[in-house]
Amino acid sequence: MSGDTTDLIHPVILCGGSGTRLWPASRESFPKQFIPLAEAHRSSFQATAARVTDGSVFARPAIITANDARFIVAEQLAQAGLAADILLEPARRDSAAAVTVAALHAAARNPNALVLILAADHVVGDDAAFLSAVRAASLGAKAGFIMTLGIVPTSPSTAYGYIQPGSPLPGAAGEAGSRKVERFLEKPKADRAEQLIAEGALWNSGYFLFRADVMLDELRTHSPEVLAAAEASLAAATRDLDFLRLDTEAFLQSPQISVDYAVMEHTTRAAVLPVSFPWSDIGTWGALWEVSPQDADGNATRGRVALHGTRNSLVHSEGELLTTVVGLDDVVVVSTPDAVLVTSRERGGEVKNLVEQLRARKEPEADAHRLMYRPWGNYQRIDIGTRFQVKRITVKPGARLSLQKHFHRAEHWVVVHGTAEVTVDDQVTLVHENEAIYLPIGCVHRLANPGKIPLELIEVQVGSYTGEDDIIRIEDVYGR
Amino acid sequence: MSGDTTDLIHPVILCGGSGTRLWPASRESFPKQFIPLAEAHRSSFQATAARVTDGSVFARPAIITANDARFIVAEQLAQAGLAADILLEPARRDSAAAVTVAALHAAARNPNALVLILAADHVVGDDAAFLSAVRAASLGAKAGFIMTLGIVPTSPSTAYGYIQPGSPLPGAAGEAGSRKVERFLEKPKADRAEQLIAEGALWNSGYFLFRADVMLDELRTHSPEVLAAAEASLAAATRDLDFLRLDTEAFLQSPQISVDYAVMEHTTRAAVLPVSFPWSDIGTWGALWEVSPQDADGNATRGRVALHGTRNSLVHSEGELLTTVVGLDDVVVVSTPDAVLVTSRERGGEVKNLVEQLRARKEPEADAHRLMYRPWGNYQRIDIGTRFQVKRITVKPGARLSLQKHFHRAEHWVVVHGTAEVTVDDQVTLVHENEAIYLPIGCVHRLANPGKIPLELIEVQVGSYTGEDDIIRIEDVYGR
Known part of the structure; x- marks a missing residue:
């Protein structure tokens, strides 16, 4: 791999899952790829993004994620000091649509671009080994194969699909270990898994590495509807703050199908590089x-x-x-x-x-976390009773909430850390640590943090109804 | 049993345990006998007290409890609409000292009084059967025996001590089923328990029923130090609000010993009535x-x-x-x-x-609950962070906290239910629902509920130290 930018690999991180099997840590409102699980201080998304930052190997990454997760993605990239394009899927359409968007996005910069698809929720125990594997697999991708990484099994797992490798690829790719895919196999029963391992089958990791033009060719042949929907949604995409928002109507035309079913099981260009770095999809x-x-x-x-x-x-x-x-x-x-x-x-x-x-049972904890992330910071309920609710609100330096009002509750704000700029109707007041301010029912108000440190305040809501939906947003810098 | 008051049974409920095996519901600060466990809306202490309210059988009960539990006992009796004498033990000295105090307390009213000792943490599944058993056992007690209730085992439990019954008591007591105690047996191993049951042994329930004079005679013979300590602590007892506080110095002279070791294993007057109502000491x-x-x-x-x-x-x-x-x-x-x-x-x-x-490990949760009971109501921490803490405080109608001040924290109070009367230095202010008041560092202040409904408020503390011990009490109606 040289410094020649046309040789750079374009990493695309798929970030759309909801990971309910890791409930209650992982929930729809903050799914597992964003939670520090395998590592104490970094999410698997952050670790995945950090794994593809070597500028001599990788181009600027792209993230494909759900609309609801956009501020989390932006925040976690910023925390980790990483930059990336963020593409927003209007709905879940499984991996085929996302991979197609990824191929088109890279092809717009270089039709023959190498594209590496990574899942945001996988754990890799050896970054150097991963990088070597990607370099080795790129030889096959350049030669026109759609490469996957096949993990040499460490146990007869029934939680993964398997890949049966065939004959070595021709030339340098084959010398580097890559082989044609003989067959993709569904998740097996336990006894079948033992047998598969004995036969030399590999775990299907879900990593893909291909030339954009090759993948688009295969899509044209095997999944033209997915390709058409992705092309149209990207052509009509709109920019929203730092996000590229795929067009909803066009995107929804895509069939809901995985890239395995849409392309890999049909193409004759599937190949696999056996690898043995420590790896898990943290499924449970x-x-x-x-x-x-x-x-x-x-x-x-x-x-x-x-x-x-x-x-x-x-x-x-x-x-x-x-x-x-x-x-x-x-x-x-x-x-x-x-x-x-x-x-x-x-x-x-x-x-x-x-x-x-x-x-x-409509339990709120099924999908929502107590701590709710917002573009301006976060809030969490700390107490609730008859006719009252108490929240702790944290606002990032420079951030501001929407201009809003409530019909059924008054609010008392006590600043416990930092400084708040509070607008009530036409009055703007600075409220400092250990000061309080009262917001009567129906007043138009806004909270901002004009300072350099996070603002923390305790909000005591009093009224006949304290639900999240008693809010009229009059103006919002985050376009909500 | 007639209406003749000299025949009434004096129930004494021992309420001093801490029940750590039922952690985290049961803790030193609020032990298991006060928690609704077997029943959803009543503690075992309340159920026990309610079990001895039939005025044709029982005299006014006495409760013997620890100093720290006194307001809980008073509160739970009031909730249940029950009245009792409350005697405070200055320290834990096991059951011999408490039973001796119970005997002396009853003897002061009638030297031959029948005394029934009950544990506050036992569960009885059939109140009528319990009452019949007490009536039957009272025949033996009147005849000069120290009666126990022996539960017919329903399983070879290794969690209970056993009693081997001997020959029937003479006369009516024997006809009612009571027998001499052949032997008291420690908690057995599982195989020994099977054997004991085959031999007709009974679970030792810890209920005792005796004539005060008989128990005092036996104490004089077998445990004179316990008797002397109990007599002296009762003679020097002081009244504190509604509580009778046993004298500390005298009480501490008592050996720490159970009534089983102090008396029952030595006396020739031990007898047992086999009973078979559903019963458990909820040990685990x-x-x-x-x-x-x-x-x-x-x-x-x-x-x-x-x-x-x-x-x-x-x-x-x-x-x-x-x-x-x-x-x-x-x-x-x-x-x-x-x-x-x-x-x-x-x-x-x-x-x-x-x-x-x-x-x-000095974890606060080992012994203290989040919800802390106080004579004026309760409080619980709902949030804590750097330089701040938030509490929800509930004050009973008519109750008032101590006049106090803090050196390291200011407080913001937001009333969310009811009305507060707040004294700040020389100012008295009524603070209503949805109103707030500020208490600067160092001010002398007091909170009271002058109303007819419970007062609830959210307290936001801000300061360099928010520990419970930053409090100077200037005056307190509860004598703390």
């Missing part, structure tokens, strides 16, 4: 336990945890809750400020069914 | 599961709970936390606003060891 809490550091008793813990007579368990306390286990082995306990999950390492996949049950 | 969460209503899957749940693929488990959510279990059987999960316990039904006894570990 049990899978996270496997890749987490463990103590002498085999326990992986985080946060305020106390154990007695407990082994081989994962116990995470994600808030202030003191989370304890006595006399149980092989369990998973995850506590958050508003929900607790207790399950076994083996049966963690059924958490998905639990979340469906919670949705059917 | 597993024991609570056994006496709790269960659904078709054998699950006993309370509060915000969701289960998937879970059987024969106890899952309690005591606050707002959504508490969930997936794919586990025979477990116990208890969540409270600040702590979560996960254990098995079988190994719940080890929770005691966990609490010891938490104490060693």
